[in-house]
Amino acid sequence: MIEFLAIDYAFYVYGSFLSFITVVIICTNNAVRYHKKTLDHIKNTIHQMSKNNEA
Amino acid sequence: MWILLHKMASPKYFYSIASSLIPWLFISGLLMMTYGMINGLFYAPPDYQQGDAFRIIYVHVPAAYISMMAYSLMAIAAFIALIWRIKIAHAVIVSAAPLGAWFTFLALLTGSLWGRPMWGTWWEWGDPRLTSELLMLFLYLGYMALRASIPDVIKADKLSAILILIGAINIPVIHYSVEWWTSLHQGSTLLKSGGPSIATSMLYPLIASIIGLSLIFGSLLLIRTKAEVLNRERHSRWIKEMILKGEI
C-alpha cells in the first residue's frame, strides 16, 4: 500500500483528488439538505393548514 | 420525444420525472467516476513527460468540462426562458449556478495544483485560459449576487437571465483560448480532427471520469431544481394534494 502512496508529486496528485472528493461531497450534501429543508417547510405548512381546517 | 419535452415544462410532471431519474443518474455517475479515478490513479501507465503528476487530469478535465457545460446549460436555459417564457427554465438556471461555481473553483484549484510541479508556478497571470476560467468564476458569482439583491422573483429571474446571456461570450473564449493565443496550457487532445492524441489506456478512464462527473452533476442539478420548483410552486394545488396523500 505504501508504494502506491509514494508516486512522484504525491502531494499534488492526492491533494487534487481529495479536494475533488471534498467538493463533490459538499455539493451533494448542500443539494440534499436544501431539498429536504424546503420540503419539510412546505409539509409543515400544509399539515398545519389542514389541521386548522379540521379543527 | 417532443411531447416529452413539452410535458417537462410543467412543474408537476418535471417533479415526478426528476424524482425517478435522480437515483439512476447519481449511482451510475458515482460508479463511472470511481472507475475513472481508481484506474487513473493506480492503473494508468505514467506519462513519459510528466511522470505521475499527469494523473490530476482525471479530476481536472472533468471539473473544467463541467464548469463550461454548466454555463452553457444556463445560457441555453436563459434563452428558452426569455424567448419562450417557460418558467421552469428559470428554476434550472438558479439551481445550476452554485454547482457550476463550485466546479469552476475546483477546476482552478486542481489546475493550479497541477501547474505547480509542471510549470513551476501556482498561477500565471498572462495565460488566456487561466484568466478566462477565472472570469467564468466571476460571472457565476456576479449572477448569484444579482439574484440575491433583487427581492422580486420574477424580475430577478428575467434580469439575471439577460446577464447570463451577456456573459455567454466567455465560453468560446475559454475553449479557443489555447488556439488563439500562446498559452502555457496545452491544446485540445480529445476533440481534435484525427481522433484523440492520447493513449487508450489513459483515455478510457478519462472519458469515464468526464461522463461520470456529468451524470453526478445532472443528478445534483435535478435535486436542486426539484427544491427550487417546490419553492416556487408552494401555493399550487398539486403540491398540496401530493403531500396530503403522502406521495412526495
Added chain:
Amino acid sequence: MPKRLTLIRGFTAMFRRDLLQYKKRPSQILNPLIFFIMISAAFPFAVNTDQTQLVQIGPGIIWIMAILSYLLTLHHLYNDDAEDGCLDYIMLSPQPLPLLVLAKICAHWISSGLPLIIISPIIGIIYQMQVDTILIMIATLFFGTFALSLVGSIGASLTISIDNSNILVSLLVLPIMMPVLIFGARTIELYQSGATTMSGMYFMSAYCMFALSFSPFASAAALRIGAD
C-alpha cells in the same frame, strides 16, 4: 406644421437633454475625476518604486484607476431618471428605446469619458511616460472608456431597482471588461518596449463595435423588465 418624428431627432433630443443634465450637476463629473487623480497619485506613495519600475507598471495602473473611477459614474446613467420618474416617460415615448439608450450612453461618455481622457496625460506625466506613449495611452483609453460606457450601461440597467447598487454594477461589469483592460494596458506596455500597437487597437475597436451592436438592445430590454 409640426416637425416629423424621425430617429435622428429623437436621438439628438435625448442626447441634448442628457448633456444639459450633466452640465447642471458638475459635481457628478468632477468627483470621479478628482478620485481618479487622487488614487493614481496615491499609488506611488504607497508602493515605493523607483523610476524604471514606475514606467513599467504605469500603463496598467492608470488603466485600472481609470476603470475604477469610471465605474463610479455609471450610477448616474439611469438612476437619476428613475428616481424622479422621467425614465417611465422615456419608456413611453414613440421613439425606439434602444435609440434613446444609445443617446444616453453617448452623452454619458462625452461628459464622463472625455474629461477622463483629457486628464490622463497629466497622470501619464506623473508616471514618467514619454509623449508618444501618452498619445497611445489616450488612444487606448478612448476605446476603453467608450466600451465601458456601453457595457456599464447594461450593468446599470440591470440594477435600477436596487439601492446602493454601485458595488453590484462594478461586480457585474468588471468580468466583461477584462479583455479590454488586458489589451489596453498591454498595448501601451508593448509600445513602450518597441512592438507594434495595431493588433491591440484592432481588438479594442472590434470589442467596441461588438458592444455597440448589442448593448443598447440589452439595456433597453433590461430597463423594460426592471420597470415592471
